[in-house]
Amino acid sequence: DSGVTQTPKHLITATGQRVTLRCSPRSGDLSVYWYQQSLDQGLQFLIQYYNGEERAKGNILERFSAQQFPDLHSELNLSSLELGDSALYFCASSPTGRGEAFFGQGTRLTVV
Amino acid sequence: GIQVEQSPPDLILQEGANSTLRCNFSDSVNNLQWFHQNPWGQLINLFYIPSGTKQNGRLSATTVATERYSLLYISSSQTTDSGVYFCAVVMIKAAGNKLTFGGGTRVLVKP
Numbered sequence: 001d002s003g004v005t006q007t008p009k010h011l012i013t014a015t016g017q018r019v020t021l022r023c024s025p026r027s028g029d030l031s032v033y034w035y036q037q038s039l040d041q042g043l044q045f046l047i048q049y050y051n052g053e054e055r056a057k058g059n060i061l062e063r064f065s066a067q068q069f070p071d072l073h074s075e076l077n078l079s080s081l082e083l084g085d086s087a088l089y090f091c092a093s094s095p096t097g098r099g100e101a102f103f104g105q106g107t108r109l110t111v112v
Numbered sequence: 113g114i115q116v117e118q119s120p121p122d123l124i125l126q127e128g129a130n131s132t133l134r135c136n137f138s139d140s141v142n143n144l145q146w147f148h149q150n151p152w153g154q155l156i157n158l159f160y161i162p163s164g165t166k167q168n169g170r171l172s173a174t175t176v177a178t179e180r181y182s183l184l185y186i187s188s189s190q191t192t193d194s195g196v197y198f199c200a201v202v203m204i205k206a207a208g209n210k211l212t213f214g215g216g217t218r219v220l221v222k223p
Contacts, residue, residue, distance in 0.1 A: 043213040056208025088153055098209050100160035106153055
């Protein structure tokens with residue numbers, strides 16, 4: 001157990017819908033990252049937050065947004081979902097904005 | 113951006129065999145991690161190894177940062193070692209701590 005908690009583990013939803021994925025980092029970790037793993041794109045970095053502030057951004061679609069709350073948990077919002085958004089979404093955390101990152105178990109999103 | 117290449121892409125081993133997985137990267141890095149993704153999809157940290165050599169049981173890793181490569185050694189492989197092994201790096205010049213992943217090495221250990 002990495003100490004990073006993601007909910008839900010599985011999510012099935014229809015095209016056009018909006019979902020929210022939740023991540024609780026390891027105790028004391030200030031930085032949270034979101035990654036997407038799809039069959040054709042591999043593991044891709046989406047966005048990083050550090051102590052509530054956006055630190056780095058990857059190829060995150062405009063339909064996707066994220067935030068980190070004062071208690072350091074983070075949410076990834078995916079809207080106007082398309083079939084191609086089906087993927088495994090990982091959250092990771094690290095104590096600072098650098099150093100070793102630890103991953104949650106992922107949320108498997110299926111868009112039908 | 114930085115390129116991360118892993119080889120071989122696929123590896124089939126007989127239980128008890130040894131193997132070496134390689135990760136090449138195209139730019140200077142200040143973070144390198146090896147992960148094992150098990151059949152249930154979970155990403156498990158194996159090593160945080162920006163440079164030098166580390167060992168953990170039957171696994172060991174070496175990173176030669178000046179030559180831009182890292183090696184993961186699996187000795188006396190077991191069926192539970194099956195899965196995909198990923199190398200991921202953070203470029204020194206990158207903003208934040210964005211990990212760039214290689215394409216992975218898929219390992220199947222046969223009993």
